[in-house]
Amino acid sequence: MERRRELFGGRSAAIFALAGSAIGLGNIWRFPYMVGQTGGAAFIIIYLVCCLLLSLPIFLAEAIIGHRTQAGTFGAMEQLAPGTKWKWLGLLTVVSPLIILSYYSVVGGWSIGYLWQSVTAGFHASDIGTVSSAYERFISAPWRPLFFHTLFLLGCAAIVSAGVKSGIEKFNKISMPLLFVLIVLIMCYSIALPGASEGVAYLVKPDFSKITPSAVAAAMGQSFFSLSLGVGTILTYSSYIRRDENIFVTGLGTVAFDLMFALIAGFAIMPAVFAAGIKPGAGPGLIFETLPYIFAKMGAAAPWLSAGVAVLFFVTIVFAAFTSAISMFEVGVAYLVEQRGLSRRRATVLIFIGTWLLGAVCSLSFGPLSGVKIFGQTIFGFCDMLTSNFLMTFGGLLFVLFVGWKMDKSAVRDEFTCGGTARFNCAVFDAFWFLLRYVAPPAIVIIFLTNFLA
Ligand code: PHE
DSSP, rough: OOOOOOOOOOSSHHHHHHHHHHHHHHHHTTHHHHHHHHTTTHHHHHHHHHHHIIIIIHHHHHHHHHHHHSSSSHHHHHSSSTTTTHHHHHHHHHHHHHHHHHHHHHHHHHHHHHHHHHHHHHHOOOEEEEEEHHHHHHHHHSSSHHHHHHHHHHHHHHHHTIIIIIIIHHHHHHHHHHHHHHHHHHHHHHHHSSHHHHHHHHHOOOOOOGGHHHHHHHHHHHHHHHHHTTTTTTHHHHHHTTTSOHHHHHHHHHHHHHHHHEEEEHHHHHHHHHHTOOOOSSSIIIIIIIIHHHHHHHHHHHHHHHHHHHHHHHHHHHHHHHHHHHHHHHHHHHHHHHHHHHHHHHHHHHHHHHHHHHHHHHHHHHTTTTTTTTBBBBBHHHHIIIIIIIIIHHHHHHHHHHIIIIHHHHHHHHHHHHTTHHHHHHHHHHHHHIIIIIIIIHHHHHHHHHHOOO
């Protein structure tokens, strides 16, 4: 039986959903630090160039496959290259987002835990050591993180099972504007703090001497992760975009929102870090150690304001994580619904169970399972390394090779230019084709090798 596919309502719905996938923890906990450490404004320019010349073509390659076939990753490959080994790419990109989702949900759960604390008790530590040990205790105690991981994943399941339009589209349409309003409010607070200007300078002062080849590779890697490339999420969401929609414009819109959010997040975080007189950092430590300490410190002068901002901040993080996580969840659900004939509800339950189990093991790898090591890493660390360093880049490379070297050029052109009707797209098609075939593949190999050697 042919089931009618649900589609996003229009262009803004598509951009909100894609931007929702892109804007996540990567924008908040990695980008600001990278900018500060790697040349400020100079890095921002390099990053912008990487986004436009490298990540956008890769993004469009994935989007073209999804939009053309109107199918999930596996079905798309079966349609475009039936009976070939390309179906393994379809399968790989069902599995890799689910692995990411499993550990992403653990961190999403921690964020809910910290949101809960910011609402109920607030942060009052007098020194950063106390905050750090509270964080260590929280993530290593088995039950509480498991509880919040479950809560986070249940939230994702509820949204995804409601469907593409009434679940995913609706949630992103509310969350994305909310996220922007919140992060701008936090930025205003942060920049107004006494001593904030040093943090602003940290982000904008251009230092071209820091633009080394490895900084460029790092910028490429970050734009890859931030735009959710190579794991089938862009492909799957694009398959829900209406046939008459211009995917080039959708792609540009997504890249613009993602970059804008990352920049605002930088100005929301770094000025506060400097105002509190601590060293900037990245990763979970920034969100769960540095920030709570800042809120505690600022709380001494203005308790209500600081407590309010803390709540807003964790709401922002939780929502940013949700909008990304549901895009990974949907890849698995689309596969089970389209290829295995399951109902959406059943598919949601199965994906929930699978990712809950792997996520639970990841969560416990900070406590009872901390002794279990894979290639010298905890289970959580291994899943993170495997996906962000290898599977994402590998998937991205194969998507690019598929569209650039295997698909019919006329089909790609047709998709890129809306059947020849979009004049601007026609004018830039050759540039896109060149970037896709000759620039993206070696660039991805460089990111891959950099990750490998790092
Ligand atoms: N882009 C998301 C972030 O910045 C992460 C992500 C990766 C989401 C892969 C979906 C797929 O946090």
